[in-house]
Amino acid sequence: MPIEQLIERYEAGGGHLAKANAEGLAVPPALHTVVLTCMDSRIDVFALFGLQLGEVHVLRNAGGVVTDDVIRSLAISQRKLQTRDIxxxxxxxxxxxxxxxxxxxxxxxxxVGMRPSWRTHAFRNPVQSVRRDMAQLRHDPFLLPGTRVRGFVVDIETFDLEEVFVDAGAPSVVRTAAAGE
Ligand SMILES: [Zn+2]
Known part of the structure; x- marks a missing residue:
């Protein structure tokens, strides 16, 4: 059973390792930044942005979309744990x-006989979805004024990163994963 497998891994040293990795780290993220992205199991957020434990808050949900609960987490992250950028x-x-x-x-x-009260936030075009979610973040009354938001679409095959701008007329900028080779 998968859950039992995880418990075994914890007992085999995972718990010990996690304790060691978190030692001495402050609660507020050192880079004062929140990364909001999809729960897709292939996205290694830490590898992608060269992150270390303790540097950012990572919020993940289906799609990496802005929902009421994301706003809840962002508001707490900003007001209680000093993050600013998203x-x-x-x-x-x-x-x-x-x-x-x-x-x-x-x-x-x-x-099941009834519709869910929530929406899936399904999208056809990730660039358009990022643009809309950025616009929503910029206008959300519960986020701090001056919150910096930058949006991206990552290609899950090449891991090229495309920056998206709120102004639909602005050309997006693509960075390739192979650039450092
Ligand atoms: Zn996804």
Missing amino acids: LLMQHAGCGLSTFTDEEFSEEIANE
């Missing part, structure tokens, strides 16, 4: 681009 990253080939909100809602309703 790096938003969604990705091409996301599970959220394989269905529409209406389809998902209908599928669930057919199965």
